[in-house]
Amino acid sequence: MSAPADERIESVLQETRMFPPPADFAAQANISSEEQYQAMCQKAKDDPAGFWGEMAENLDWFKTWDTVLEGDMPETKWFSGGQINASYNCLDRHLKTWRKNKAAIIWEGEPGDTRTLTYQELHREVCKFANVLKKLGVETGDRVTLYMPMIPELAIAMLACARIGATHSIIFGGFSADAIADRNNDAQSKVVITADGGWRRGKEIALKQNVDTSLEKSSSVEKVVVVNRVGCDVEMVPDRDYWWHELMDDVSADCPATPLDSEHPLFILYTSGSTGKPKGVMHSTGGYMLGAMLTTNWVFDLKEEDTYWCTADIGWITGHSYIVYGPLANGTTTLMYEGAPNWPDEGRFWEIVEKYQVNIFYTAPTAIRAFIKWGDEFPNRYDLSSLRLLGTVGEPINPEAWMWYHKVIGREKCPIVDTWWQTETGGIMLSPLPGITSTTPGSCTRPLPGVVPDIVNETGESQPENSGGLLVMTQPWPHMLRTLYGDHDRFIETYFSKIDGCYFAGDGARRDDNGYYWVMGRVDDVLNVSGHRLSTMEIESALVSHPEVAEAAVVGFPHDLKGEGICCFVTLKSGNGSDELLKELTQHVRGQIGAIATPDQIRFAAAVPKTRSGKIMRRLLRDIAAGRESAGDTTTLEDRSVLEKLMAKEDSE
Numbered sequence: 001m002s003a004p005a006d007e008r009i010e011s012v013l014q015e016t017r018m019f020p021p022p023a024d025f026a027a028q029a030n031i032s033s034e035e036q037y038q039a040m041c042q043k044a045k046d047d048p049a050g051f052w053g054e055m056a057e058n059l060d061w062f063k064t065w066d067t068v069l070e071g072d073m074p075e076t077k078w079f080s081g082g083q084i085n086a087s088y089n090c091l092d093r094h095l096k097t098w099r100k101n102k103a104a105i106i107w108e109g110e111p112g113d114t115r116t117l118t119y120q121e122l123h124r125e126v127c128k129f130a131n132v133l134k135k136l137g138v139e140t141g142d143r144v145t146l147y148m149p150m151i152p153e154l155a156i157a158m159l160a161c162a163r164i165g166a167t168h169s170i171i172f173g174g175f176s177a178d179a180i181a182d183r184n185n186d187a188q189s190k191v192v193i194t195a196d197g198g199w200r201r202g203k204e205i206a207l208k209q210n211v212d213t214s215l216e217k218s219s220s221v222e223k224v225v226v227v228n229r230v231g232c233d234v235e236m237v238p239d240r241d242y243w244w245h246e247l248m249d250d251v252s253a254d255c256p257a258t259p260l261d262s263e264h265p266l267f268i269l270y271t272s273g274s275t276g277k278p279k280g281v282m283h284s285t286g287g288y289m290l291g292a293m294l295t296t297n298w299v300f301d302l303k304e305e306d307t308y309w310c311t312a313d314i315g316w317i318t319g320h321s322y323i324v325y326g327p328l329a330n331g332t333t334t335l336m337y338e339g340a341p342n343w344p345d346e347g348r349f350w351e352i353v354e355k356y357q358v359n360i361f362y363t364a365p366t367a368i369r370a371f372i373k374w375g376d377e378f379p380n381r382y383d384l385s386s387l388r389l390l391g392t393v394g395e396p397i398n399p400e401a402w403m404w405y406h407k408v409i410g411r412e413k414c415p416i417v418d419t420w421w422q423t424e425t426g427g428i429m430l431s432p433l434p435g436i437t438s439t440t441p442g443s444c445t446r447p448l449p450g451v452v453p454d455i456v457n458e459t460g461e462s463q464p465e466n467s468g469g470l471l472v473m474t475q476p477w478p479h480m481l482r483t484l485y486g487d488h489d490r491f492i493e494t495y496f497s498k499i500d501g502c503y504f505a506g507d508g509a510r511r512d513d514n515g516y517y518w519v520m521g522r523v524d525d526v527l528n529v530s531g532h533r534l535s536t537m538e539i540e541s542a543l544v545s546h547p548e549v550a551e552a553a554v555v556g557f558p559h560d561l562k563g564e565g566i567c568c569f570v571t572l573k574s575g576n577g578s579d580e581l582l583k584e585l586t587q588h589v590r591g592q593i594g595a596i597a598t599p600d601q602i603r604f605a606a607a608v609p610k611t612r613s614g615k616i617m618r619r620l621l622r623d624i625a626a627g628r629e630s631a632g633d634t635t636t637l638e639d640r641s642v643l644e645k646l647m648a649k650e651d652s653e
Ligand code: PRX
Pocket: 271, 317, 318, 392, 393, 394, 395, 396, 397, 418, 419, 420, 421, 422, 423, 424, 444, 505, 506, 507, 519, 520, 521, 522, 528, 531, 532, 533
């Protein structure tokens, strides 16, 4: 993202507005003084094992660990010798308290149906489904795929897997059958949990059908469990496919949580990297749970009586950590909504905020930009006075969007936490602490206690204030990924080979004279489309798999709503391309990856610009896609006429 990142540096350098925490918020905050924050950071620095060990006492362990931290990055083990269960920490431990009858999940379906599960009810459902999994032959250590809509059964299935030590792999419902097959094959999943379909903007989105197609290509899967959500027709294969409600009718609600080693893999979550093949980011149980629990408490300043709503889909890491594991480990009431923000109209989110008196609201900049476009009349129609804290995640937030969020949604009284983190980091790493940190639009401010970032150049030298560089972590943290499933070499290569001794995040950033971090975006070939990661190479290989395509180059370009749009330059084997082929290629990419990878632009080109060594010059293509004059160096270009032709085409369009 070189060019857009440069522009962002320019724009954020001009940002000087500061918003101190409102006094009444600061007075009641969980972390309420700068001294407390500094003391926590200092302790974590001087004695990491002492710091994290003390923090880990906030979880319930079946057996206490022998050592807090063993080894150094990349090979770290946290809480070795300790035994723990994530499901126990999210459920059972609350049943011994008054929270037994507190709402754990408040759920609203897109059509308006609702369901509330108390901690006790959720526990019962989870125990039953854990017994269902056992009955289907799932054992500790097996992988189970979840391809589901945002319904309570998704959280139930996750916690049931965790309860018996099966590693879940959740695939976002927007992925295609091919993407499911690839992930199932990589993880060697034994069971798939899905639904007949889900609701999206009043339409049924078929899910079971995609699973059926995927199973033609993935042989490890033995059983499929189907939730009856929308009531559409599905084909049930005897001895392979089972209805959730039928299985649940016939099992006991007694299923004690299995004590698991702290390092036991809790889940795999696939994310895009800079090569075509998605990476199976693997998280542990003890360390991940500690990060999820603490960061939810610190950053969202949770109070017992809060109604907390994170609008992400559980198919992404944000939903894992901040709808399910983090909030439930804290005994919070977490709200879950199934559908689109603009159904039946653009006021749906605000209607939900008013209806459930939501106190904490966590969403993505891409959603905020859509709200701005839809107009203030929608939020203005509802009573949003219950809100006390707002959050964002997924991409750098543009200052205009930040200010709108602050004024129109937060009524200038709610702190905004701009949280930087990644699938790999498991939990929030850089973020304001809402009771103490003055915020400034576009900056995710400072590291949380125990997180030790730096900005370095290509050779690993720490950079001075206000110089851009690569964002790295110089010390391990408990909730970091442990490996890429089945490819430990790629894990080391991707995150630990670029900068010696550090975890390399893949983002460019700078630190200002306040010590605040400003994340500018990816420095590799990864796009951030609506806060979701997509690899340019993954889209290129999808295009090239079409019989008429000879070569493809994919780049991002600035997009008002999505942050980054997808622009594909396509060279055909013969002919000039037609509108029909354009539609066909768009469908082809959707079929290969899913709707989230739908190209915004496909441009047919006679050739793409390459260096003499044959590397596609993406920088030039990015300029063309963004409609910018190319200022970059073109001296290494192999054939100048290719660029001239592309630019001439641009002018004539
Ligand atoms: O580029 C950063 C951007 O999203 C990437 C991580 O993507 P993913 O693993 O899909 O997780 C998204 C949700 C945690 C990062 O490498 N990113 C995420 N949050 C921010 C951000 N960029 C700037 N500011 C943020 N707050």
